[in-house]
Amino acid sequence: MGRLRISPRAYRQVTLAAAILLALIIVTGAAVRLTGSGLGCPEWPNCTSGRLTAGASDDVHAKIEFANRMVTGLVSLGVIVAVLGSLFRMPRRRDLIWLSLGLVVGVIAQALLGALVVEELLSPPFVMGHFLLSAVLLADAMVLYHRAGLPDDARSRPAVSSSTLWLGRVLVLSASVVLVTGTVVTGAGPHSGDAGSNAKLKATRLDIAVPEVARIHGTTVMVFLGLSLVTLWIVTRQHGNRRLLQRLGLLLALIVAQGALGYTQYFNGVPALLVGFHVAGATAVFSATLAVLLAMYEPVRRRPRLSDTDPSQLSNPDLLPTLHKETQAGVASGATPQQMSP
Secondary structure, eight states: OOOOOBOHHHHHHHHHHHHHHHHHHHHHHHHHHHTTOTTSSOSSSSSBTTBSSOOTTSOHHHHHHHHHHHHHHHHHHHHHHHHHHHHHBSSOOHHHHHHHHHHHHHHHHHHHHHHHHHHTTSOHHHHHHHHHHHHHHHHHHHHHHHHHTSOTTEEEEESSOHHHHHHHHHHHHHHHHHHHHHHHHHHHSSOOSSOGGGOSSOOOOOOSOHHHHHHHHHHHHHHHHHHHHHHHHHHHHTTOOHHHHHHHHHHHHHHHHHHHHHHHHHTTTOOHHHHHHHHHHHHHHHHHHHHHHHTTEEEEEOOOOGGGSOHHHHTOTTTHHHHHHHHHHHHHTTOOHHHHOO
């Protein structure tokens, strides 16, 4: 029986599924908190004392929290398949293996942090860390999906100027700051994650005035929007590639929609449903920002070095013109000898 093999195309579909699941768990995790079900299962890994699952007699909060734990199980399964797929993919690539292993480490860290979240009664710093770690895992999955789509005989190089590339990196940093300030607003806001006034276990909140931290969050969003507009202007002037312009357009549309939703929820008493949409929007904005940065790179074929060529080919006069043309093509494209090597 032959060894199990996975084609590059099939493996890329696996990485896409893993990325979707990691984005989904961010939204379902927010739904747990917004429905007051954060302490529906007061123990970990059991839901209640001596019981792994939520029973028929348990309240709706326990069932919601347990459903979210089931989604976490799907995420774990997706990550395991991504790792195994990287090992059985033909040809095997080291970059894909390391990125998929990063997902495993992240999921394990999420499980440990999730146990602390329950143990500390939804303490805001732990909840904030749980959310931000989810964003890091999503970023890892997106990079894995991007690199899984690169040809095996290609490497990635910047498709824009160095200044534009740095601006793309600053965009991702700015989006991360927006996420952090957003979690602080949430930690000080009304949706603690417990069942409200009738809850047996009460969650703690950050002792910060919501209007003040909301103002800081809004400022970071405006800076982020400004950076996005500057990036679009620069890429347009440089006659940037169409895919990059499309992703920048999508990012700007998401930022505007997210900003409008943020102000709407704030001036309407922060209803749970709108907060849920806002969390989903934040996930979409962060993903779109990373997609913009990834679009600033392009694959280029690796050029073989003469030292890596079979000596029998060097002695074959029919193959020497082909090797010469490949080397000359690398020089004409501006590639250095190191860049032309695998």
